[in-house]
Amino acid sequence: MNYGDELACGIDIGSDSVRAVLARIPDQAPGEDGSEPIEILGAGQALAGDAVQYGDIVRISEAADAIRAAVEELEQAAGVDVRRAYVAMGSRRRRAINCSGQIAVADAGSITVKDVERAIRAAVPQGGGAWLQDPYKLLHALPQEFWVDDLDATDDPTGWTGRTIQSFVHLVACPGPTLERMEQAVNATGVKVEKFVISALASGMAVLEPEERKGNVLLLDCGAMTTDIALFRRGALWHSDVMPAGGRHYTSDVAGGLQLGYGEAERVKRQYGSALKTKVPAGANFRVESVGRVFPRRVLADILQRRAEFLFTRIRDELRRLRLDKPGRVVLTGGGAQLEGIQEVSRLVFGAEAESRGGVGVGGPLQDPASQPRFAAAVGLVRFGLKEARAAARRARTRGLRGWLLRRKKAG
Numbered sequence: 001m002n003y004g005d006e007l008a009c010g011i012d013i014g015s016d017s018v019r020a021v022l023a024r025i026p027d028q029a030p031g032e033d034g035s036e037p038i039e040i041l042g043a044g045q046a047l048a049g050d051a052v053q054y055g056d057i058v059r060i061s062e063a064a065d066a067i068r069a070a071v072e073e074l075e076q077a078a079g080v081d082v083r084r085a086y087v088a089m090g091s092r093r094r095r096a097i098n099c100s101g102q103i104a105v106a107d108a109g110s111i112t113v114k115d116v117e118r119a120i121r122a123a124v125p126q127g128g129g130a131w132l133q134d135p136y137k138l139l140h141a142l143p144q145e146f147w148v149d150d151l152d153a154t155d156d157p158t159g160w161t162g163r164t165i166q167s168f169v170h171l172v173a174c175p176g177p178t179l180e181r182m183e184q185a186v187n188a189t190g191v192k193v194e195k196f197v198i199s200a201l202a203s204g205m206a207v208l209e210p211e212e213r214k215g216n217v218l219l220l221d222c223g224a225m226t227t228d229i230a231l232f233r234r235g236a237l238w239h240s241d242v243m244p245a246g247g248r249h250y251t252s253d254v255a256g257g258l259q260l261g262y263g264e265a266e267r268v269k270r271q272y273g274s275a276l277k278t279k280v281p282a283g284a285n286f287r288v289e290s291v292g293r294v295f296p297r298r299v300l301a302d303i304l305q306r307r308a309e310f311l312f313t314r315i316r317d318e319l320r321r322l323r324l325d326k327p328g329r330v331v332l333t334g335g336g337a338q339l340e341g342i343q344e345v346s347r348l349v350f351g352a353e354a355e356s357r358g359g360v361g362v363g364g365p366l367q368d369p370a371s372q373p374r375f376a377a378a379v380g381l382v383r384f385g386l387k388e389a390r391a392a393a394r395r396a397r398t399r400g401l402r403g404w405l406l407r408r409k410k411a412g
Contacts, residue, residue, distance in 0.1 A: 010381025044073030222336025
């Protein structure tokens with residue numbers, strides 16, 4: 001079976017593993033926000049080894065091998081040949097900023113799609129400014145809201161009547177060489193990159209319901225070497241960042257604190273670890289046969305809790321420095337979100353309700369493991385592709401209708 005327009009594929013190239021998901025785009029279209037359930041037809045994953053560091057590909061051939069292995073597992077499960085895919089970009093070198101711009105409506109009357117597109121472009125600094133200098137390339141210009149004639153705000157002013165539009169946009173840029181290495185690795189597998197999407201946005205589209213994105217919700221995608229940060233409000237992305245710290249830092253702390261090898265420390269963290277010391281029963285111990293020692297579980301939990309508090313406090317303080325509103329809810333996803341007690345520590349640091357989860361609205365024969373937190377970015381890429389396909393179809397219908405009306409006018 002060939003890869004067709006009714007399917008979408010997402011590939012998340014993480015610092016620990018590559019994960020790929022293939023899902024069906026229903027004929028009866030879901031909501032324009034991609035909120036309806038998606039049917040997972042295939043999922044695959046493969047270890048990335050040391051080919052990816054902090055979200056950047058440092059060994060192209062090894063990364064390509066991991067991508068190929070994940071995609072082949074997906075293809076075998078789905079019986080589909082993947083030819084193109086949306087790819088997550090989680091490099092710690094990316095940067096983001098909020099900007100605004102203003103335009104005059106073309107005919108000082110009804111606002112068209114082209115007017116809205118011009119308003120978004122007007123928010124991009126002329127010549128890129130100091131923020132968008134070589135080697136950085138603009139990756140996203142994500143609209144947040146629009147003001148029409150300085151009176152009314154909306155997420156889409158198309159069809160409104162007004163003279164001016166002021167746009168507020170979240171801009172994301174990434175070094176060109178970083179994107180080129182990722183594209184080379186993906187292309188080496190015979191798959192074309194449809195579009196790069198920042199991991200924070202993709203994960204948000206996977207694990208947050210549309211109504212949640214309208215609130216003030218903080219999403220943290222906890223990976224192996226990075227933590228992607230995204231703050232959503234009024235349905236849009238208002239802040240995004242990447243912290244160069246993740247699950248491997250927890251493991252390194254355990255290895256140093258208990259004087260264990262890294263591999264043994266990783267096993268101990270997964271098997272006995274908790275990020276909240278009070279959740280561990282007093283007197284509970286575990287034995288590490290390779291070193292012939294018994295350790296109190298609360299000692300292990302203390303190490304993990306200190307690391308979690310340190311990371312979350314840094315994120316909280318950065319949000320305060322930027323004068324962003326305190327989040328009303330924190331949602332954790334990614335492989336690191338599965339550490340016991342991590343939600344409670346998040347709740348203590350941010351002073352907000354917190355929970356860990358994977359993709360929502362995920363169905364189909366491969367919904368497990370695709371619904372698990374570690375697949376969040378890959379699932380979100382599929383949702384992003386769904387939204388892109390819906391928008392393209394809508395624009396095509398609009399162009400077709402306008403062409404028909406113009407031909408009819410000329411004929412009449």
